[in-house]
Amino acid sequence: GDSVTQMEGPVTLSEEAFLTINCTYTATGYPSLFWYVQYPGEGLQLLLKATKADDKGSNKGFEATYRKETTSFHLEKGSVQVSDSAVYFCALRTTGGFKTIFGAGTRLFVKA
Amino acid sequence: NAGVTQTPKFQVLKTGQSMTLQCAQDMNHEYMSWYRQDPGMGLRLIHYSVGAGITDQGEVPNGYNVSRSTTEDFPLRLLSAAPSQTSVYFCASSYSRLAGVETQYFGPGTRLLVL
Numbered sequence: 568g569d570s571v572t573q574m575e576g577p578v579t580l581s582e583e584a585f586l587t588i589n590c591t592y593t594a595t596g597y598p599s600l601f602w603y604v605q606y607p608g609e610g611l612q613l614l615l616k617a618t619k620a621d622d623k624g625s626n627k628g629f630e631a632t633y634r635k636e637t638t639s640f641h642l643e644k645g646s647v648q649v650s651d652s653a654v655y656f657c658a659l660r661t662t663g664g665f666k667t668i669f670g671a672g673t674r675l676f677v678k679a
Numbered sequence: 680n681a682g683v684t685q686t687p688k689f690q691v692l693k694t695g696q697s698m699t700l701q702c703a704q705d706m707n708h709e710y711m712s713w714y715r716q717d718p719g720m721g722l723r724l725i726h727y728s729v730g731a732g733i734t735d736q737g738e739v740p741n742g743y744n745v746s747r748s749t750t751e752d753f754p755l756r757l758l759s760a761a762p763s764q765t766s767v768y769f770c771a772s773s774y775s776r777l778a779g780v781e782t783q784y785f786g787p788g789t790r791l792l793v794l
Contacts, residue, residue, distance in 0.1 A: 610771070656721065667724070669721030
């Protein structure tokens with residue numbers, strides 16, 4: 568069945584370090600892909616999305632490219648800040664359907 | 680505009696007790712849903728509603744009941760709590776089920792511990 572696999576956390580980085588959080592998926596057809604962020608004590612917020620192969624989603628300095636050949640949607644940021652400390656979720660919406668599948672989440676800690 | 684609100688923030692129950700998790704939204708959204716979030720797992724859909732009076736099961740509905748008497752409110756009921764229901768529960772809403780997950784607004788969550 569359809570699934571999303573994220574790298575396990577926590578990920579601990581120093582401020583201004585480069586961030587990569589890996590996400591791979593298994594799905595039939597052409598799913599849409601998303602990254603959500605959850606700050607402490609808050610609900611999930613959409614961070615970025617991509618709806619077709621080779622699309623790049625970007626927001627707040629974060630980027631992710633929809634790679635169909637490697638079934639991946641890795642999240643990257645060139646220079647993280649303490650305020651980026653949160654849990655990041657990769658998710659997909661199945662082709663033509665209403666089902667959304669979330670990854671397990673990756674917790675990021677950024678040290679000053 | 681408060682968005683999606685959930686109460687309580689945290690609750691401890693004993694096995695067999697019942698309780699209702701409250702969810703409300705003030706955006707006149709048609710679609711509302713409940714998820715649970717467990718360590719090492721993604722969010723899983725429990726129940727959803729596409730409008731007042733209409734509800735349906737999601738991926739993990741057992742042990743939970745819902746109703747939708749108004750557009751604003753979508754309570755989740757645990758009739759007889761079990762330790763396996765220890766989790767963080769999120770309510771979400773969207774103007775339409777067809778709109779897709781990217782348009783969903785999530786509440787801050789309710790952390791439930793069942794002893």
